[in-house]
Amino acid sequence: MRLSVAIDGPAGAGKSTIAKLVAKEFDLMYINTGAMYRAVALKAEENNIGDKDIDALCSLISTFEMKFENDDLILNGENIQDRITMPEISKIVSKYASIKEVREILVKLQREMSNKFDVIMDGRDIGTVVLKDSKFKFFLTATPEARAERRYKELTNRGLDVDYSTILEDIIKRDYLDSNREVDPLKKADDAIEVDTTKLSINEVVKEISLSIKKNLSVL
Numbered sequence: 001m002r003l004s005v006a007i008d009g010p011a012g013a014g015k016s017t018i019a020k021l022v023a024k025e026f027d028l029m030y031i032n033t034g035a036m037y038r039a040v041a042l043k044a045e046e047n048n049i050g051d052k053d054i055d056a057l058c059s060l061i062s063t064f065e066m067k068f069e070n071d072d073l074i075l076n077g078e079n080i081q082d083r084i085t086m087p088e089i090s091k092i093v094s095k096y097a098s099i100k101e102v103r104e105i106l107v108k109l110q111r112e113m114s115n116k117f118d119v120i121m122d123g124r125d126i127g128t129v130v131l132k133d134s135k136f137k138f139f140l141t142a143t144p145e146a147r148a149e150r151r152y153k154e155l156t157n158r159g160l161d162v163d164y165s166t167i168l169e170d171i172i173k174r175d176y177l178d179s180n181r182e183v184d185p186l187k188k189a190d191d192a193i194e195v196d197t198t199k200l201s202i203n204e205v206v207k208e209i210s211l212s213i214k215k216n217l218s219v220l
Ligand code: DC
Pocket: 011, 012, 033, 034, 035, 037, 038, 093, 094, 097, 098, 122, 123, 124, 125, 126, 174, 178
């Protein structure tokens, strides 16, 4: 049986940082599902496809060949990681991620990846939908202020000129949109372990998750 680990939580809770480290420890492929929704937003904007044009969006996604290399998303041979993590994309991605037809296609792709490889996936609906049979589910949280602070540091370290209060506003707005959409909203799976990362170091979170995986692996 394949090993699959689900990590969910709101923007900036530390999902990708933690997932990459846990992936190394257990030799898992890291799948950043948020990057896949961001790729849809980026290419839809580039091609002037609005969020109401479902047919055009679906045919756009049907041209996508996505894979992860060194944790970066490669779309049709092009590394788009830097472009999809720009604040402009963060602002618009929720509206594309709330479309049922878009989610159906991406969830199918994500499940195909988990059937082929041992994976750790992070997102919003991994424990509740994509990997709902996984025995290893974690839900990371942190206060909006702590999450905005992390995003601020991450973006300024990349040399971007950003403003903390705008980031905090965006995070609060995105929490609302992601948690209140009709299709597969952000929600803790009943059987997920919740970890509040506000006051924990990255290593402490990785340790907690790794210990829990090891414990359950020995029970399987
Ligand atoms: O994790 P992130 O910030 O890169 O995610 C980008 C957006 O995609 C986020 O606003 C919610 C959405 N998303 C989703 O709806 N389902 C997922 N499995 C992953 C991300």
